[in-house]
Amino acid sequence: MNWAMLFEAWVAMGANRLRTFLTMLGMVIGVGAVIIMSAIGAGTQASVQQSIASMGSNLFIILAGSSTSGGVRMGSGGVQTLTVSDATAMEELDSLLATAPVSSGTAQMIYQSSNWNTQITGSTPSYFQVRDWRIESGYPFTDSDVRGATRVAVIGQTVAQNLFGDNDPVGKMIRIKQSPYIVVGVLGKKGQSLDGRDQDDTVIIPITTAQTKLFGSKFKGTVRFIMTQAVSEAMMDKAQQDMTQLLRQRHKLRESVEDDFTIRNLTALANTAQETTKAMSLMLAAIASISLLVGGIGIMNIMLVSVTERTREIGIRIAIGAKQANILMQFLLEALMISIMGCLIGVSVGVGGALIVHKVLSINVVITEGSIIVSFLVATGIGVFFGFYPAHKASNLEPIEALRYQ
Amino acid sequence: MDEVIKISQLTKNFHTDAGEVCVLKGVDITIKNGEFVAIMGPSGSGKSTFMNILGCLDKYTTGSYWLNGNDTRNLSKDALAFLRNSVIGFVFQGFNLLPRKNLIDNVALPLVYAGMPLDKRRKRAREVLKSVGLEAFGTYLPSQISGGQQQRVAIARALVNFPKLILADEPTGNLDTKTSQEIMQLFCDLNAKEGITIVLVTHEPDIATFAKRQITFVDGKIQHDSQQEQSV
Ligand SMILES: Nc1ncnc2c1ncn2[C@@H]1O[C@H](COP(=O)(O)OP(=O)(O)OP(=O)(O)O)[C@@H](O)[C@H]1O
Ligand SMILES: [Mg+2]
Numbered sequence: 268m269n270w271a272m273l274f275e276a277w278v279a280m281g282a283n284r285l286r287t288f289l290t291m292l293g294m295v296i297g298v299g300a301v302i303i304m305s306a307i308g309a310g311t312q313a314s315v316q317q318s319i320a321s322m323g324s325n326l327f328i329i330l331a332g333s334s335t336s337g338g339v340r341m342g343s344g345g346v347q348t349l350t351v352s353d354a355t356a357m358e359e360l361d362s363l364l365a366t367a368p369v370s371s372g373t374a375q376m377i378y379q380s381s382n383w384n385t386q387i388t389g390s391t392p393s394y395f396q397v398r399d400w401r402i403e404s405g406y407p408f409t410d411s412d413v414r415g416a417t418r419v420a421v422i423g424q425t426v427a428q429n430l431f432g433d434n435d436p437v438g439k440m441i442r443i444k445q446s447p448y449i450v451v452g453v454l455g456k457k458g459q460s461l462d463g464r465d466q467d468d469t470v471i472i473p474i475t476t477a478q479t480k481l482f483g484s485k486f487k488g489t490v491r492f493i494m495t496q497a498v499s500e501a502m503m504d505k506a507q508q509d510m511t512q513l514l515r516q517r518h519k520l521r522e523s524v525e526d527d528f529t530i531r532n533l534t535a536l537a538n539t540a541q542e543t544t545k546a547m548s549l550m551l552a553a554i555a556s557i558s559l560l561v562g563g564i565g566i567m568n569i570m571l572v573s574v575t576e577r578t579r580e581i582g583i584r585i586a587i588g589a590k591q592a593n594i595l596m597q598f599l600l601e602a603l604m605i606s607i608m609g610c611l612i613g614v615s616v617g618v619g620g621a622l623i624v625h626k627v628l629s630i631n632v633v634i635t636e637g638s639i640i641v642s643f644l645v646a647t648g649i650g651v652f653f654g655f656y657p658a659h660k661a662s663n664l665e666p667i668e669a670l671r672y673q
Numbered sequence: 674m675d676e677v678i679k680i681s682q683l684t685k686n687f688h689t690d691a692g693e694v695c696v697l698k699g700v701d702i703t704i705k706n707g708e709f710v711a712i713m714g715p716s717g718s719g720k721s722t723f724m725n726i727l728g729c730l731d732k733y734t735t736g737s738y739w740l741n742g743n744d745t746r747n748l749s750k751d752a753l754a755f756l757r758n759s760v761i762g763f764v765f766q767g768f769n770l771l772p773r774k775n776l777i778d779n780v781a782l783p784l785v786y787a788g789m790p791l792d793k794r795r796k797r798a799r800e801v802l803k804s805v806g807l808e809a810f811g812t813y814l815p816s817q818i819s820g821g822q823q824q825r826v827a828i829a830r831a832l833v834n835f836p837k838l839i840l841a842d843e844p845t846g847n848l849d850t851k852t853s854q855e856i857m858q859l860f861c862d863l864n865a866k867e868g869i870t871i872v873l874v875t876h877e878p879d880i881a882t883f884a885k886r887q888i889t890f891v892d893g894k895i896q897h898d899s900q901q902e903q904s905v
Contacts, residue, residue: 271791282773583769586730587830588758588786590751667731670769 276600279573287605290569293562294609294649295616298642300555302617305638307624308548310631314459315544319537321457321466323399325364325497326533329510331489348527350488351474353517354391357495360513362506366495367394368474372482376470377442378430385426386469387443389477395421397496405437405452408473416475421452424467444481448472461540503532559642562609563649570602570657581661582669594662602654603647610646614639676739677838677870678704678727683736685722685893696722698893699736704872706837709864711881712874714890720874723890724842727872728761729753741837758786762831764841764873768823770815776802776826777811783834801829805859821852828859832869839863841873845880857883 280287331349354368370389375382388394395407408419420441427436436450457466472481474490497506507530514528574581581594618634625632685697696719704710712720725731726738729745738745741760745753757763762783770779781798789797802808805825807818815823824844831839841860845853861883863869873884881887889897 271785278773579769580771583771584782584786585754586728586757586763586769587783588754588834590754590786592751593786665731666729667725670730670765 272596272600273604275597276604279601280604286569290565290605291609291612293565294559294606294646295562295613297555297559297562298610298613298646299616299620300558301552301642301645302614302634302638303620303624304551304555305548306617306621306632306634307630308544308551309633309635309638310625312541312544312548313633314631315461315540317458318461319541322460322533322537323397323494323496324534325500325503326397327495327497327503327506327510328531328533329493329495329514330529330531331492332527332529348518349490349493351490352488353514354490354493354495356513356517357493357510358393360506360509362497362502362509364496364498365393365396366493367391367397368490368493369394370474370477370482370490372477374444374481376426376430378436378439381430381432383426383429385423387477387481388469388471389474389481390471391474394471394494397494400457401455402452403455404435405450407452408471413473413475416473416479418446418448418476418480419451419472420448421454421471422450423454423469423471424456425465426468426470427453443470443472446480461537500534503534507532556645559645559649563606563653566602566605566650567653567657569605570598570654571660573601574598574657574661577661578664578669578672581664582666582672585664585666586670591662594664595658598658598661599651599654602658603650606646606650606654607643610643613646614642617642675705676703677706677708677741678702678872679737679739681737683723683726683738684734685719685726685731686734696893697726697733700893700895702888702895702898704870706870707864707868708870709860709883709885710872710888711884711886712872712888712890713876713878713881714896716876718890719893720890721842724840724872724874728763728840729757754786758783758834760837762828762834762836762839762869764824764827764831764839764844766843766846768815768820768827768847770823770826770830772815775812775814776807776818779815779826780829780833783830787834797833798829801833802826804832805829821848821855824848824852824856825859828856832863836869838870838872841871843874843876845875845877853877853880 329349349368351368354366357363357366367390372387373384374387375384391413392407392409394400395402402421403424405421407421408417412419420443422430422436422441430436430441431439436453439450440447441450442448454467454469454471460466478488495506495510497503510530511526515526518527520527584594618639621632621634624630680703681701683697683700684695687694687696700723712723714720722731726733727740729740729748740756743756745756748756763769771782774782777795777798780802781794784794784797799808799811802811805828807822807825807829810818810822815826818826824847828839828844839860844860845856848856857880860871860873864871871884875881887897887899888895
């Protein structure tokens, strides 16, 4: 193989531009589709992965109300069955690492001339551990803040950004529902949750402060839910049994009565979500690969036509001394050139398309080098594979038959 | 080597729908280095079939064919391609130039398969084009020159790799009388000055008179050979 042969293949391609272009289009669409689809797949997977990582590990969430009646049967207006002391009791279980009761609501907050409406989470210092949530600057509040129901707040990145801009919020005073709170810490960034909410758009305060001073609670000590973390993944089942037993005992439920709480294994949910997105991105790639295959068949089709059309040319070449390998190489190079050029255009179309998808549909996309390299290799492979048969056919022509061909 | 072509008891059958057709029925001929042979004979007598076998473009059924000291019977396709490239130059009735290549590249094509580098190929092609009087047309396409000129290009292509033998099946069949005479003069010069062996097929007796030896085919056999007549 040398430059002259490449040039020859180039000229042959140029001899029928429209046809070459249409053949290439098959490859362009195939490669483009593979790159866009795998970018979307990888993007979704990355989002899910990040949400899962930001959630904390080996997590359970315990909601008031039984699962059979939609989770919060007695939530509104009725007796809320989960209490802060349930959470405190759960701290004693060996299978659990940390437990945080949570009561939450939304409220307006003001810093100087800025104001922001956000979700307020009342909890204990264990919350930071359960959620595996780092403090970026300042400190978390402490158990004595909880005991004293002090007005301190740890704020999320989004809140910090909206209220303080580039200023350091730590030590500053904000007003939540008219009352002053001191910002003691700023949380690290977590990004989107699995259900698409911005986790950084939150403010965390001691649960006692939330219950007594901010929201007020009809039933003192009840919470919306409890988050808890098992000591290890292997202990998840044991932890669930322990919690069920403890809570039933504390709520004085008889054998025949169903649970008045619901335990959700968030890690299992997360794993399911992960599996689902993985399957989805595989399926996307598989569908896109089919168009690549169709593109390859298009190349084979055109190369077969080309061999038939140029039978006489092949005959002349063989007559004046072309060996089989020369003819084989000539047609193989042509097929390869079409597929590689199609692939190059397809890569730019795919990358461009993925970026457009990202812009227009605001879907997270991740263009991996891997997907580009793989589609390049596959396109080359397809060029060789589907180009080989026509090239082989050409190189095996009998000289006299080929020369006589009209 | 004195004998370029040595053929004995050569036969050729074609398989057709109507069954086996015997086209060559035992041809014996020896052509020595530097000969100029014209093959004549009625249409359908097997001249082209014979030429194709001489050129290793077609297989023969029985008999033997030695080309330039090589027994062609058991040679592979690639070995035959090498022989065609290095020993033979072809001139066809229909010129058979590649339409998309300019004259220089057409002439240089056999050198591509001989493995010669590009600059040497181009140089040699120009040289040969000049020897057939077409050096000014190097970058033309075959469709841009006349039939007589195309045949000259074809001859240049046949000559480019220094062949021992030129095979021409009705090289003047598509040309007018004057141009035919010019082409034949070119063959004569090549034969006389460069000692290239030439075998050509023609229907026209006055074309055949350019050759030193005339052979007549009738019904798949050599009916008349001017050389044997002399020796008898
Ligand atoms: N591929 C083939 N299959 C079957 N028969 C063939 C084939 N090629 C040639 N023939 C037959 O062989 C015979 C000789 O053909 P050939 O072309 O050698 O004749 P020719 O002497 O060159 O005639 P012309 O002077 O018309 O060119 C013809 O009868 C033809 O029908
Ligand atoms: Mg003929």
